[in-house]
Amino acid sequence: MNRTKKTIGIIFLVLGVMALALVIFIQNLKPDYKGKKELNGISESVSVYFDTYGIPHIYASNELDAIRSLGYVHAQDRLWQMELLRRIGSGGLSEVFGEDLVGTDKFFLSLGIDDASAESVISLDTNSKVYQLAEAYLDGVNQFIEKGQTPIEFYLTGLQKKPFQIKDVYNTVGYMAFSFAMAHKTDPLLTNIKDKLGMPYLVDLEVGVDANTEWIKNYKRKTSDSIQNRVVTLLENSLKDLPFPQFIGSNSWVIAPEKTKNNKVILANDPHIGFAQPSVWYEAHLSTPTYEKYGYHMAGIPFPLLGHDRKLAYGLTMFENDDVDFYYEETNPLDSTLYKTKEGWEKYQVFNKTIKVKDGKDVSFTFKKTKHGPILNGIADQVKGQRPIAMSWIYTKVENKVMDAVYGMSHSKSLNEFQAALPDIHAPGLNIMYGDAEGNVAWWASAKLYELPDTTNTKFIMDGSSGKQEISHYLDFKENPQAINPPWNYVYSANNQPDSIAGMLYPGYYLPENRAKRIVQLLEPKNDWDMAAIQNMLLDVTSSVDTAIALDLIESMDISQLSQDKSTLLSLLRQWDGSYSLKMVEGTVYNRWVYFFLKNALEDELGEEMFQQLLETHMIKRSIAPLAAKTTSVWWDNIRTKDRIETKEEIVKLAFEEAITSLKADLGVDTTQWTWDKVHTLEHGHPIGKVASLRSFFNVGPFSVIGSREVINNMEFSFDNSGFYKVSSGPSTRRIIDFSDIENSMSILPTGQSGNPFSPHYEDQAEMFIHGEFRKMMMNEEDIKNTSKNLLIFKAK
Template sequence: MKRILWVLFVLLGIVLIAGFFFIKTLKPDYDGELELESLQQEVSVYYDSYGIPHIYGSSEKDAFRALGYIHAQDRLWQMELLRRIGKGQLSELFGKDLISTDKFFLALGIDDASAKTVSQLNKNDEGVQLTQAYLDGINSFLKEGPTPVEFYLTGIEKRPFELTDVYNVMGYMAFSFAMAHKTDPLLTKMKEQLGPQYLKDLSIHSDTSTVWLKNTLQSDSVSLKTNEVIAGIFKTLEALNIPQFEGSNSWVLGPEKTKNKKVIFANDPHIGFSQPSVWYEAHVVTPQYEKYGYHLAGVPFPILGHDRNLAYGMTMFENDDVDFYYEDENPEDKSRYRVNDSWRSYEMVDKIIKVKDSTDIEFTFKKTHRGPILNGIADQVDMKRPVSMWWVYTQHDNQVMKALYELSHANDIDQFRASLKYIHAPGLNIMYGDAKDNVAWWASAHLYQIPDSVNTKLIYDGTNYLDDQKKYLDFSQNPHAENPDWHYVYSANNQPDSIAGMLYPGYYLPENRARRIVDLLDAKDDWVMSDVQKMINDVNSPVDVATVKSLLKLIDMEGLSESDLGTLDDLGAWQGGYELDDLEATVFHRWMFYVLNDVFKDELGQGLFDEFMSTHLIKRSIAPLVNNENSVWWNDVATEKEETAKEIVTQAFHQAISDLEKSLGSDREKWFWQRVHTLEHGHPIGQVEMLRSFFNVGPFEVEGSREVINNMYFPYGEDGNYKVSSGPSTRRVIDFSDIENSMSILPTGQSGNPFSEHYKDQAQMYAEGKFRKMMMNKKEIQDQAESVLKFLPSNKN
């Protein structure tokens, strides 16, 4: 027995030692020397205390090769995941449950559009060559670096990255912006099932009474089951913790608004939380180029960035760039559809999907000149009429990478502006500030004219019809503001004013954040960086205060207990804050959930109700609804009597209080916001419970809420736990009076490698609203570097 125990002890020791050395081989190399193929001269990478690389090279190509290598060693799994979405290759990773998702993305045509774009590229173009140098760096890591643990767990082989992969990542980014996928089929289903009167009380159209983005030049303002599939796609991506682009804030203060009389730039793009977080920070310096940038996995040029001359960022424009059409199919020949006065044959597209632990799937879908027929792409689609989808992203030449190259290499506002015309999709609000005291905002997208009589939020049919041969606006007619008289620019995804005598249909967010931003910016002219840092963490909602007051006017006080009346008094005095120890916020959101549940679910049913709650439209409809007692939605169609707004609001309050007493206890002084509002950064493999604590980061109790500046969005649900799903993907504040002390933060950490010390070293700081420095001074970087990694030309060169 002793001998057996000793043998087991020795074997256990060997396993532990082997495991230790195996894990050690999986960690990223942050110091030492490495040879890199195709490198012409040495490149030095200085890592700061948060694992941010500061890359110094003699040429851009060498620097971008090094960037590709170090980006891959920290984020290869993320790169692999994102490049697979547009190619319809998630089933190869996760099995048969992803087949419908793969079918949908293959039918969208992202991969086909990418292949077409790459085939037409000029390989001598500087931007293309830098992209290839970046890919060379990634592929060098694939050959020489350790295999990330996720590859072992999913059993996939590493394969080289290509130019099409870069465009596929950008294609997924464009798709995740497109709120039309969620909204148009849903509203069409509502209209067909309930009648047009039910759409009248929803905030579908432009709202002339809300806070608008002002242009520099003013003009007079102008006053299915398919959706189940699309909603399922978004749910699948969310379950896999694949980041989806949701909204954003940004504001740029001109020198007239700041104490030090220099521009201050702020930006916090709102994206679905994931682990690793979406952005990879890198500071790249050569004799001809310098940029401190934020990179998507597999994309060489920063989408957010700054240097000593200028800073730029983005929010989502939210314009409508997706159209759905009912097609008129030939009843005698289902292979043909009507185009004007003649019949045209569908294009039949064959695809193959590889499925983990199963045989390959072959499927065929129909395609019109507009785009794919959605029917039949997923098994659960069973519509009587064919529905096709037109998407500006796949219909036009893709020059987004050209735009990213040029804007990242611009030296002044004129060069920067000139690069934006190449962005056709996704629609972006590009925010800009510089050291020469310029501030600007441009809406970048291919916008087109739409007749007033056409409702873009419904599937086009008959009189509601938009010709697919659209009349596009020149970029100069896009909404924009350059150095306006009010001395700042901002965006909170809200409705833009017109510069072309027309409005731009879209899926804009309600005024909540915009109103708060404008109120704060207008109130003072001596802003400093610490003020902006505080503002970017602001958690107050004047709109929620107004909504509460509207609810209080409707509630029937008869029969309420003394505790209930006290709770209502507290709500009446609430200032709309979402701090950790706030009590009223907890009551308000539970009450609001039951109001929405009782108002909409009886007509929509659970499925459509869940889809409606995931759209921007529900956010826009809340405030108008509680101020419209005559809305058709208040009546509960499941009962014989006709309910009033007063009855529904009162019923919802009782439901909310009962629910909170069950979940949080009878002591209402302990209904703190922090008990219900939490953030956990999920990793796809963290869905496996035994691996959750290793791959996931959190949970954390966090301040913020839906549609406050610190926009910690959560979906409403039955359980009353508000698990944050999206929010600031970074918080950046850049002060041109002190550019080397500009500040930032990432939600978890710089590395996506769970064995790296930088996997989650910013997570607690982020949850607490803190910042860290973005270092730019070379001497300071060298003096404070935690490690130095040198890349040397390979003997194979």
Template sequence: MKIIKKIAAILIVIVISLGIASWIYFNSLKPTYNGEIQLKNTTKDVAVYFDEIGVPHITAENQKDAYLALGYVHAQDRLWQMELIRRIAAGRLAEIFGEKLIRTDKLFSGLGIEEASEKTIQNLDKNSEAYKMATAYLDGINQYIENGTTPIEYRLVGVKKEKYTLKDMYNVFGYMAFSFAIAHKTDPMLNEIKEKLGSTYFNELIGVEDKNLTLIPNEKNAEITGAFSEAMQNLTAVLPIAPFIGSNSWVIGADKTKNGKVIFANDPHIGYSQPSVWYQAHIKTPNYEMYGFHLALVPFPLLGHNKDYAYGLTMFENDDIDFYVEQNNPENENQYLYKNEVLNYKKIEKRLKVKDAKDSLYTIKVSKHGPLMNGIIDQLQTEKPIAMQWIYTKLENQIMDVAYEISHAKSLLDFKKGASKLHAPGLNMMYGDAKNNIAWFASGKLYNYRDSLYTKTFLNGSSGTDEILNYIDFDDNPQAINPISNYVYSANNQPDSIQNKLYPGYYLVEDRAKRIENLLTPKNDWSKEDVAKMLMDVTSPVIPEISKDLIAALDQRDFSASEKTAVVILKEWQGNFDKEEVAPTIYNRFIYEFQKNTFADEMQKGYFQFINTPFVEKVLPVQAKRENSVWWDNVNTVNKIETKQEIVTTSFKKAFQFLENQLGANVAGWKWERVLTVEHKHAVGEVALLRKYFNVGPFTTNGGDQVINNQIYDIDSTGYYKVKAGPSTRRVVDFSDVENSLSIIPTGQSGRVFSKHYKDQAQKYLNGEYVKMMLNQTEIKNSKNLLILKAQK
């Protein structure tokens, strides 16, 4: 009996010891929000107050110390995110995730991002403030790597920490620029349609580009002063870092607000992931203050505000990538022809490290237009050399200066100057200030080709006639300053004409733009609360029109009572995507069947790439209206030409049958919340055992594709809609009460799974709630958590 008691006592001691050890270990993995830490290379101590959602409020004697502190605290919350994003452009994901990422690594390492980063860094002005602050930020990150605790993901994946460099930082800019682009998802598909189906099919498709446009108006006034398709999609779909997709922003002038001051709103649409894409931080020094939203490894916020001005962005969606068919020298495959000259391809040798496998070696050929995709994308089944010309790698890169200058502007004109230096990616820069200025600038280097050239198919690389003729001066870019409408906005829609023509691009459908205009125009007493509510709006003004056009084509003579009920629900629908609505469920399945029965027979395998592009969303409202179309005929049926009525009726019946099998016979029970879910996925959450610990969700949610609260999903055969992207933050800055401005992010501030701020905003985000972006120093200094970064003597 004594032996049993001793064994039991020993076991209790072991269990307690293991419990204490586990508690100590897991607590060591949390960010440090209190106490003192020694920091090298600072001139004075830096105080970091962490507020109730984990946002650091950095108070320093100078900006260099502040940015060094920012690097440190950013790293302690988001080091793993930094690790992943720096590896993408460099082609180093297979090094930690294995052979399944080799093809993605080949793509990104072959785009020329690394080479462009190296060239840019060689030419940097090392005496500039932007350079000094950026290197201080990197110093802070690297000091955390030396002295801070290692995130658990490094141990789970089996990767060692490495210090960060300016090249890593510029590679992030390159990845961001490429993820904004749409051409690589659209141009190869359109080119294939033109080549394989012919001009009749092709011309009917591209004819939609000048239809159903809500144009962003241009208007410049004075400042107010008071002082490849499938391959590309498959390769980018596996990325562990979210791509940039769309966005909304509007800035309401003083004459349209209740309190007579500007109200600023912005919600960039980015792929959902965990951690969330933005890291919030507030810096205050004697001569500078900014509450900013930072990308991993980027010291200067792309979104921000202080008591003087607010700024943000949406994707411009201009065309800055073109594909060229080169003509090889028949006598030497390492040469190509250009304007009757023989030129040598530049060759770049690449080595990709692969976890648990041999290194992968390959060679990239580069023409005057850019790298050949044939050597980068294994699935590119063509003998024609296809080169990708990308403005990001073609022109001088001042993107660091852009980020620095827009976050350090002293006036609207300062901000415009910073925005003018952006060459790529194209961004709509949105601005509002305490002096009642509002503005929008379409930033990016725009250019002209010959008038008859259609640039969304492959261009002729050898003739010399398909080259850029000239670049457009920034003053001719689409923009508006203090317009007579008293508001500016962008929803990734087509800007009004420049140089007497609409600038080509991959602009999104008019749904969100039209809704924003419909809501903003009639109202002249906007408040912060009104704007916050508008960011959660889930109504499309366009979709009811599409439904109406399709319903008009239905042959309902043999419809059952339940089918007729479904038709009535669609007919009476106002286009709102609330959880309790039934119509969105019917509509999305109906559209899936309609597009499949219209396009799949001609496009065959290519249809699956076409179906979820922004381009098909522009085709849909036009196609729904058409009575006559070459696409109505099913090429697989013999001696029969299908009509619109047959296609639409068949599509509705198939949709109804599917939903009845999926959700039951009671049409009233087909609620949107039963098929729409969102989950914020972590890179290691793909392992089934770790999913519930690292992923956030799944949740039911409100919203739909192309409403203001944009919940972006693919439409496929499953009948379930897994939201993959949406508002990466919602921000409202009211200059009549700037210290109580509002924001929210999808999950939480910290990327450390054991932090209390890992997902503490998730439910508030779903509910349409907000948290305060604190600027008031008294409130900030009342924070419970204070970390002192001590200057080493």
């Protein structure tokens, strides 16, 4: 008996020691939000006050000390995110996640982001303030890598921490630039549709510019063959497994004093980015005697992409201009090392790259490049064929001065200084939104725009050998779309088509007018905007376009032939105001009906694979409304029925019947239970959350969520045959800067400030975000010091 007790005692002792060791291990993984630390390179002590939500307020005697401290605290909350972001452009994901990401690494290496970054670094002025601040930030990051806690993801993947270099910053910017582009999903697909079906099918989808849509108005101050589909597959496969979200769309509006209650400018912005954990933005407030900024930082980038101070504020949306073009190249039939150009035969450039693979052998591969860009054939096994396709991307074509632009924006003190920084943005194309304490409001579409011959349609793969479809010249920045202090007293962007200054259309992949139309509808009549009204507007979930589409579909239905429950549903849709709240059924029925309408109209001609690819593009969003309004279309006929030609009425009726049948199968026969909360959900996924046993620990959610795609509170999803709408992207922050009360400006993040799952700030804003709540962006030094419970002091060594 005594031996048994002794054995049990030893077991409990061992378990206790193991539990204690685990607690100590976990405690050592948490970020340090208080205490004192030595930080090499600072001239005097720096105080970092962490507010209620873990946002650092950094007080330093100079900007170099402040940004070095920012690098440290940014890394302790987001090092894993920094690590993944720098790896995308350099082809380093397979080293972390194994052979499944080899195709993605091949694709991004062939794009030339890493090579372009290396070239940019060589030409940097090491004496410039931009360079010195960037190096100070990276020094802070690297000091955390050397001295700080190792994030748990590094233990789980077996990855070793390595110092960051300035090239990593450029690789991160390069991924961001490519993430904005939509041409890679669209151009090869449209070419395939044209070659397979003919232009009338694209005409009926209205893929061109719509002169009747809601355009952003300018205002100047008076001063092929099957290979194409394989290209689409390559691009989709390369992007779908990325462990970091892509940039999608955005809303922003800036209201002049004449339309606000307190006669001061108000700026609102909610960039739409793929939801993930951690979320994209890291908030930080830096204050020195000569510089102050409350900014939103991407992991590994020293300067904020969104920011404000007491003098000015700025935000961004995606311009959606076309900065990616595809070219057919012609290989010399007698010498495969040569390709045809207008000037004659030129040699393909050949590049050899090696990818490190976790738990596997290194993968070496070779790709060719023309003057246009990399040849996509051969980058992945599925892209075969004799007709080479090159991808031309403006990001790698011209000098990269994006970092100078971001620095200039974050250090400007006036509208003119701010505007002077914008021509340095060449890619990605951004709508830059601006407001200031002096009462100025402005919008600039910032990108390196270029002109092609008039007969060129950049939505299709072009001829690379003739020299007739090349860039003729780059536009001067003054020809970019823009509006500065327009007489209608506001500026806005919802990724919609901008009006022209240069006397030409700007090719792009603009979003439909849905959000733009709603923004203008709300902004135009009201002249007493305040913080509360702007909050409500950011949370608006109403679509007047969806109601118009629903009515077009209903008009094609013979209600007399329907059962009572189906007639009731149509009556609900006829009276629907287009809102997407959780307990309404109209949105559920509408979206299921639209999916089957598109499927029955398009899939027989396109085939299942191309149909699904089309659903992933911005273009299909613009096509739904005009297609639903058409009485005649080449798409109505089902090519699988050889003996008859179908009508729109048949397509619409069949789609409605299939929608109702599928809803009954999924949600039951009681139509009152078909509420939006049952089908529309949001989960913030962490890369390691893909492992089922770790999902609940790393992922945040799922939550039922209001909103839908292309309403102001844009909760984006793709249609598929599941009938359930898992939100993929949406507001990466909701942010309001009111110059009548700058210190009480408001914001929210989708999950939390920290990417460390052991931090109390990993998901402390998630419920607030879902419920439409906001929190203060603190700038008052006295309030910050009086309310912050955590103080971290960096001491000069």
